Amino acid sequence: MVSLDFEKTKGLIPAIVQDARSGEVLMLAYINREAWEATLETGKATYWSRSRQKLWVKGETSGHLQIIKEIRVDCDNDTVLFRVEQIGGAACHTGHRSCFHQTVEDGEVRITERPVFDPEVVYKK
Numbered sequence: 001m002v003s004l005d006f007e008k009t010k011g012l013i014p015a016i017v018q019d020a021r022s023g024e025v026l027m028l029a030y031i032n033r034e035a036w037e038a039t040l041e042t043g044k045a046t047y048w049s050r051s052r053q054k055l056w057v058k059g060e061t062s063g064h065l066q067i068i069k070e071i072r073v074d075c076d077n078d079t080v081l082f083r084v085e086q087i088g089g090a091a092c093h094t095g096h097r098s099c100f101h102q103t104v105e106d107g108e109v110r111i112t113e114r115p116v117f118d119p120e121v122v123y124k125k
Contacts (some may be wrong), residue, residue: 005077006033012048013078017091020069020083026091027099029058031080043068045082062122064088090116093123 004013012030019026029047031039035055038046042057045066049056059065066084073080092099095115102109 002073002077004033004036004073004080008076009078012050013080015045015047016079016081017045017066018081018083019086021085024098025100026066026084026086026097036080039068039071039082045084058091059087062088062090062093062117064090064117066091088116093119095119095122 006013011032013032015029015031017026017029018024029045030050031046032048035046035048038044038055038057045058045068047056047058048054057065065087066082067087068082069085070083071080072083086097090097092101094101095117096113097116098113101111101113103112104110
């Protein structure tokens, strides 16, 4: 079993999340050792929320779960790539399929896709 190097990165390592079928990059999050172990145990992408300072199972509130299909680890053992089945069609808390739904063109940021869901409805804000 690979041993991730959590010490080098002060306890958190980046997790790049990619749609297993299309290859689209959906998001970037962070995992700690506990999130890593939960992900391996459950097969559901689990992260460490830096803002809430707690574990976070992607989709536990919205229903937009990420089911792990494959995990890759970089050569330094300090970054992972989760290839997932994105349930519900959206990975971003803003309602967009991908967190990378903005492009920079001529120095301006432009939204390039429509939301899949209304976050105010889903998260009851």
